[in-house]
Amino acid sequence: xxxxxxxxxxxxxxxxxxxxxxxxxxxxxxxxxxxxxxxxxxxxxxxxxxxxxxxxxxxxxxxxxxxxxxxxxxxxxxxxxxxxxxxxxxxxxxxxxxxxxxxxxxxxxxxxxxxxxxxxxxxxxxxxxx
Amino acid sequence: xxxxxxxxxxxxxxxxxxxxxxxxxxxxxxxxxxxxxxxxxxxxxxxxxxxxxxxxxxxxxxxxxxxxxxxxxxxxxxxxxxxxxxxxxxxxxxxxxxxxxxxxxxxxxxxxxxxxxxxxxxxxxxxxxx
DNA sequence: GCTTGAACTTCCAGTTACTAGAACCTTTAT
DNA sequence: ATAAAGGTTCTAGTAACTGGAAGTTCAAGC
Numbered sequence: 234x235x236x237x238x239x240x241x242x243x244x245x246x247x248x249x250x251x252x253x254x255x256x257x258x259x260x261x262x263x264x265x266x267x268x269x270x271x272x273x274x275x276x277x278x279x280x281x282x283x284x285x286x287x288x289x290x291x292x293x294x295x296x297x298x299x300x301x302x303x304x305x306x307x308x309x310x311x312x313x314x315x316x317x318x319x320x321x322x323x324x325x326x327x328x329x330x331x332x333x334x335x336x337x338x339x340x341x342x343x344x345x346x347x348x349x350x351x352x353x354x355x356x357x358x359x360x361x362x363x
Numbered sequence: 364x365x366x367x368x369x370x371x372x373x374x375x376x377x378x379x380x381x382x383x384x385x386x387x388x389x390x391x392x393x394x395x396x397x398x399x400x401x402x403x404x405x406x407x408x409x410x411x412x413x414x415x416x417x418x419x420x421x422x423x424x425x426x427x428x429x430x431x432x433x434x435x436x437x438x439x440x441x442x443x444x445x446x447x448x449x450x451x452x453x454x455x456x457x458x459x460x461x462x463x464x465x466x467x468x469x470x471x472x473x474x475x476x477x478x479x480x481x482x483x484x485x486x487x488x489x490x491x492x493x
Numbered sequence: 494g495c496t497t498g499a500a501c502t503t504c505c506a507g508t509t510a511c512t513a514g515a516a517c518c519t520t521t522a523t
Numbered sequence: 524a525t526a527a528a529g530g531t532t533c534t535a536g537t538a539a540c541t542g543g544a545a546g547t548t549c550a551a552g553c
Contacts, residue, residue, distance in 0.1 A: 235530075246511090247530090249510085249511065251531090267519085268531080269531090277490070280489075286510090289460075292511095301482075302485055309474050309478075309484075309485075312484045313471060313476035314476075320468055323464045326460055327457060330419075330460070331457060337449060344439050344443040344446070346439055349439055354446050355437075358418075358428065360410055376540090379539085381502095381503095398502080398548080398549095497550105497551090498549100498550095499548100499549085503544100503546085506541100506542085506544105507541080507542080512536080512537080515535105516531100519530065519531090520528080520530085521529095
């Protein structure tokens with residue numbers, strides 16, 4: 234299967250698939266014409282990558298997950314550790330964004346948003362506490 | 364004032380200040396020895412940048428905000444527009460992360476995390492719906 | 494006056510995960 | 524035969540820094 238079809242089936246752009254090959258995430262065999270040729274197993278790996286990435290795992294984490302995926306004797310604890318870590322990171326990120334949101338929404342709510350120059354948002358950025 | 368002191372007062376690393384100069388966010392005058400020399404106004408701008416960045420504004424947004432900061436005849440509506448936009452982005456990001464979090468925490472909760480190989484996290488990534 | 498170390502200078506490379514585009518080759522359809 | 528579609532490689536650009544190298548300049552101590 235050519236890269237275009239593999240892209241379609243996996244939901245990853247062809248460019249991205251080539252990139253993943255570049256960084257050694259997976260290698261496809263080549264047909265006689267030099268085109269990449271994807272097997273059913275390759276397709277599974279591509280879909281696996283697509284799902285893992287969309288869940289927020291980094292490419293390096295995907296590399297680990299792929300190798301755990303390939304290892305039929307893995308400990309589920311190893312997988313869980315990676316996922317739990319990611320969960321913690323997501324929680325931290327959410328908390329951070331929520332605190333940003335609170336500050337920013339307070340500022341926005343207090344700005345008249347008219348054609349006059351006085352603006353509590355600018356004042357706050359300038360360090361002029363009200 | 365030298366860049367080291369400016370860094371200390373603004374809370375921005377010296378490297379970052381030089382970078383901001385590189386991309387034209389602000390320019391400092393030079394002393395006779397070639398060292399950058401920061402005025403009180405420069406310091407205000409640096410602190411302004413530090414606050415705006417920590418609120419999640421991109422460098423390009425900071426550029427706009429800085430120019431509105433400098434413009435005493437600005438319309439507060441222009442500032443509010445940028446901030447409201449950012450608020451929307453933050454909201455979208457939070458929603459996205461929360462939905463990720465839901466999926467991931469479900470997977471983590473269902474994985475035994477022991478020394479056995481069966482793992483619902485891997486199964487899900489592999490597309491094997493339970 | 495000399496030396497040492499900190500702080501300054503510039504410039505280049507690396508980070509993350511792609512994405513755009515150029516130049517070229519192969520396949521498929523008309 | 525030719526044109527469009529899809530494949531190939533390679534380079535460079537994105538965001539916002541950060542690290543490090545190689546080379547001044549300054550301040551302090553002897």
